[in-house]
Amino acid sequence: MYESALTSSFHAFKVMMKYYFAPLEGITGYLYRQAHHAYYPGVDRYYTPFLVPKEKKQLSTKERNDILPEHNAGITVIPQVMTNDAEQFLKIAHVLWQEYGYQEVNLNLGCPSKTVVSKKRGSGFLTIPDRLEGFFDEVCGKLALDGIKLSVKTRIGKEDPKEFAMLLRIFGKFPLSELIVHPRVQADFYNNTPNLEAFSWAYQVQKNVKWELCYNGDVFGCESFAPLCEQFPELGAVMMGRGMLANPRLAEELKKQREYSGDKRKAEKTAVFKRFMNAKEEQEERKRRYEMYRLLLEGYQSVMSGEKHVLFKMKELWMYMCLDFTEPKRYWKQMKKAQKLADFEAAVNALCKEQHLCESSICGKVT
Numbered sequence: 001m002y003e004s005a006l007t008s009s010f011h012a013f014k015v016m017m018k019y020y021f022a023p024l025e026g027i028t029g030y031l032y033r034q035a036h037h038a039y040y041p042g043v044d045r046y047y048t049p050f051l052v053p054k055e056k057k058q059l060s061t062k063e064r065n066d067i068l069p070e071h072n073a074g075i076t077v078i079p080q081v082m083t084n085d086a087e088q089f090l091k092i093a094h095v096l097w098q099e100y101g102y103q104e105v106n107l108n109l110g111c112p113s114k115t116v117v118s119k120k121r122g123s124g125f126l127t128i129p130d131r132l133e134g135f136f137d138e139v140c141g142k143l144a145l146d147g148i149k150l151s152v153k154t155r156i157g158k159e160d161p162k163e164f165a166m167l168l169r170i171f172g173k174f175p176l177s178e179l180i181v182h183p184r185v186q187a188d189f190y191n192n193t194p195n196l197e198a199f200s201w202a203y204q205v206q207k208n209v210k211w212e213l214c215y216n217g218d219v220f221g222c223e224s225f226a227p228l229c230e231q232f233p234e235l236g237a238v239m240m241g242r243g244m245l246a247n248p249r250l251a252e253e254l255k256k257q258r259e260y261s262g263d264k265r266k267a268e269k270t271a272v273f274k275r276f277m278n279a280k281e282e283q284e285e286r287k288r289r290y291e292m293y294r295l296l297l298e299g300y301q302s303v304m305s306g307e308k309h310v311l312f313k314m315k316e317l318w319m320y321m322c323l324d325f326t327e328p329k330r331y332w333k334q335m336k337k338a339q340k341l342a343d344f345e346a347a348v349n350a351l352c353k354e355q356h357l358c359e360s361s362i363c364g365k366v367t
Helices: 002-011 030-039 061-067 086-098 122-127 129-145 163-171 196-208 222-231 242-246 250-262 264-269 279-303 307-324 329-337 341-354
Strands: 018-021 045-047 104-109 149-154 178-181 212-216 237-240
Touching (some): 018 250, 030 045, 030 061, 086 129, 104 122, 122 129, 129 163, 149 163, 163 196, 178 196, 178 237, 196 222, 222 250, 237 250, 242 250, 242 307, 279 307, 279 341, 307 329, 307 341, 329 341
Parallel strands (some): 018 045, 018 237, 104 149, 149 178
């Protein structure tokens, strides 16, 4: 019954879907984007980890490296900025446009970190709606004069989902290019389940505004994506973060599922959509992930001095990538304990050779 429901929900989803890669601080910088795009080129947009404007120097050396066009060749990248100061936002937006050629900037209203929220940035900016509206009032017109698009990634409030109704009234007043909604409040962090009722308010409002709508939150596979297809058949974009880190080919799988469910001949043969058609395909996918990891490892080794820093980056990444394997705990423990890259490499190599990828969505958490 579940498989047929999954298929029918994708049948109802007629619009062209776009797939975005959400930013994760410390992980999805330009080296990761390069490696991911080299092996999994199906993502429509990558968003940078947030840039924070400074009083004197708009961008740090690290931030400049991340947004340099030559570091993002062949990839559609949208810089994300986090600030509550309209003047600072306008300055950095114009730097991004004039010096680097970026014609769209994304405002971060979603970060739930307590240190960020205490400064009224990220989702903390949502707690001062009058100032938020004033920010848009000052920024939108000036950006439009230069043809710079403004998109927004937001949560639905700080503590109560009902806050989102007021926030939607604010967003609806301005010519945003896109509203990316993560339907959790700040207090949820990444706990509880996304509030699809609150997201439905944005889905309804979208019919009367100029901006496009994108969903973000807990899309880990076809199983978690199918309910969105059924409930929001005209949704045009989905953003994935943790799910894509764990399963780098997630966008590819969602596209494949849509094609499969749209083919009546295939649907008549079987209602079950499989991630891998046979053992060889699953084995080749493990090889592809290992090769992507090796490319990223070489990238970090080329820009970082010493094994310690590279090892830290690899551990950050594999905390997520382990999740898509059937029995990863023993290997993950070896990775965490590793003090040398050679030991870490041995654990990754063993995992990719000895364990299989999950048959459905991500298997679970490793500790």
